[in-house]
Amino acid sequence: MNQSSEKKTIYITEADKAKLEKLLAEEILKADDGFSRLEGLTKELMKAKVVDSADVPSNVITMNSKVLLKQLDSGKSEEYVLVFPKHANDKINMVSILSPIGTAIIGCRVGDVFGVKTQDGERQMMVEQILYQPEAAGDYHL
Numbered sequence: 001m002n003q004s005s006e007k008k009t010i011y012i013t014e015a016d017k018a019k020l021e022k023l024l025a026e027e028i029l030k031a032d033d034g035f036s037r038l039e040g041l042t043k044e045l046m047k048a049k050v051v052d053s054a055d056v057p058s059n060v061i062t063m064n065s066k067v068l069l070k071q072l073d074s075g076k077s078e079e080y081v082l083v084f085p086k087h088a089n090d091k092i093n094m095v096s097i098l099s100p101i102g103t104a105i106i107g108c109r110v111g112d113v114f115g116v117k118t119q120d121g122e123r124q125m126m127v128e129q130i131l132y133q134p135e136a137a138g139d140y141h142l
Contacts, residue, residue: 010107012048013056013135016063020045020097023084027098040103048107058136059110063097066132067105072113072124079131082106101125 012020020041027038061067063082070077081094082105088096095102104114108127115122130136 010044010048011051011056011060011062012045012107013053013062014050015053017045017048017050019063019084023097038098040100041097041106044103044106053135056133056135057109058133059130060133061105061108061127061130062133062135063106064134064139065130067127068129068131069101069105070126070128072126077128080105 024038024042024045056062061082063084066079066081068077068079079093080101081092082097082102083094085096085098088094088099095105097103097106100118101116104116104125105127108114110127110130113124113126115124117123
């Protein structure tokens with residue numbers, strides 16, 4: 001298994017970083033709950049290694065990636081798509097980057113294990129597979 005999310009190098013494309021920084025600035029202006037829900041993403045961006053879209057490794061989760069995640073306690077696997085908040089739809093597992101799972105998976109690689117806080121406590125998950133990554137598919141302008 002790969003390193004935990006606390007120690008791994010996070011890769012993010014220049015384009016995604018610019019969009020995410022703009023999103024954070026907008027969300028901070030309208031945040032009425034303090035900034036706690038934005039803190040995780042802010043920390044991820046600060047420690048990320050920024051690369052050109054053409055240079056991001058194909059086994060790294062970027063925005064609009066479709067991934068297969070495995071819950072380690074149950075062994076259950078589910079597909080998720082990492083999206084910007086306006087495209088989020090829980091019914092079809094399109095998760096917002098601002099959600100706990102979205103913030104946890106950005107920059108993860110296949111094999112990475114990470115924790116996600118849920119109503120029932122922290123759940124350990126693993127990135128099983130990247131089913132679609134825009135940059136690997138040559139879709140640089142999503």
